[in-house]
Amino acid sequence: MLASWRAATAGAHCYWPYVGCDSAGRVTSLAPASTGIIGPIPDAIGGLSSLAHLDISNNIIFEVFPTAPYHCASLRYLNLSLSHLTGKLPDDIGHGLSGNEFNGTIPESLSRLRNLRYLALDSNSFIGAIPAFFSSLHNIRYLSLDSNSLTGAIPMSLYSLHNLRYLSLDSNSLTGAIPTFLSSLHNLRNLRNLTHLWLSGNNFYGAIPMSIGRLPSLMELYLDNNNLTGEIPASIGRLPSLTNLVLSSNHLTGTLPPELGKDSPALSYVSVDNNELTGRIPE
The missing domain is CATH 3.80.10.10 (Ribonuclease Inhibitor)
Known part of the structure; x- marks a missing residue:
């Protein structure tokens, strides 16, 4: 999944297949759905202040509902379906x-x-x-x-x-x-x-x-x-x-x-x- 990543190139993250950016290079979309991800959602996602679309569906997350998206003030679409999440749905988050x-x-x-x-x-x-x-x-x-x-x-x-x-x-x-x-x-x-x-x-x-x-x-x-x-x-x-x-x-x-x-x-x-x-x- 990371084979196309070229970290040494300026703005490389905007050319990664699962990332969308605005004209200033800020990440607005992150959608690595159905890519075989295993493990928790990293807290660093919460630092993407312009992130509007987050789709991590159909992976193997194996944790309770993640809190990192709480900090994404621009978030409009969230899809965590088919990701093996467990426990109670938290009292302060929503859909997908x-x-x-x-x-x-x-x-x-x-x-x-x-x-x-x-x-x-x-x-x-x-x-x-x-x-x-x-x-x-x-x-x-x-x-x-x-x-x-x-x-x-x-x-x-x-x-x-x-x-x-x-x-x-x-x-x-x-x-x-x-x-x-x-x-x-x-x-x-x-x-x-x-x-x-x-x-x-x-x-x-x-x-x-x-x-x-x-x-x-x-x-x-x-x-x-x-x-x-x-x-x-x-x-x-x-x-x-x-x-x-x-x-x-x-x-x-x-x-x-x-x-x-x-x-x-x-x-x-x-x-x-x-x-x-x-x-x-x-x-």
Whole structure:
């Protein structure tokens, strides 16, 4: 990895494949992702005052969450995913942390990151309920908490996230009616930009709300592997942007809505196996 380093040349660091610099030669980007790094993140990174982009993902860091990035005042993007980090997520830092071994509850300090747009904490070992403080993250567009051990219902705090595009809560132990935050027209207006809703592999029960068919931007709806009952709402078949519909492995009854495929021209994938549906497949 260091073979291309030429320390004797002035400004050599700016020509290293994993470094980006501004016109003054200050390091603004450091991205040695997937390069086989083994060991802790050096404290010297904290001295890069102009560093805005740090990506050390998919390496073997083997430590608790590093503190060096705390001192990078210009930092805008941080990705430490798939790096074997362990322990609890600290009370004073933020995003790009999926695919590690963090445990404990999701820290409330994330609520201070008011400009946060992307939060991926998936594939860790977080426990407890989804925190209510997410309501303060008004700019968030991507929220992924899947593949953890989260419990409880979907919190009402998600109602106000009007910039949210992608919500993934798959493979947890969440319960309650599904999804309660889609039962209100006011909340639906707040979620008008939602394109991806992934709630598979939980313990949700009850009927699929008819109001879910009023999300105009929704492209992918994954509700499989839950305990849903009742019929598939006809309104889902009228979603104008829907491409993927996955409702398999529930206890749904009735027939497939005839609207499927007629009023949703973008629809390309439907999975409803392992239910209790009857009747003919709509033409």
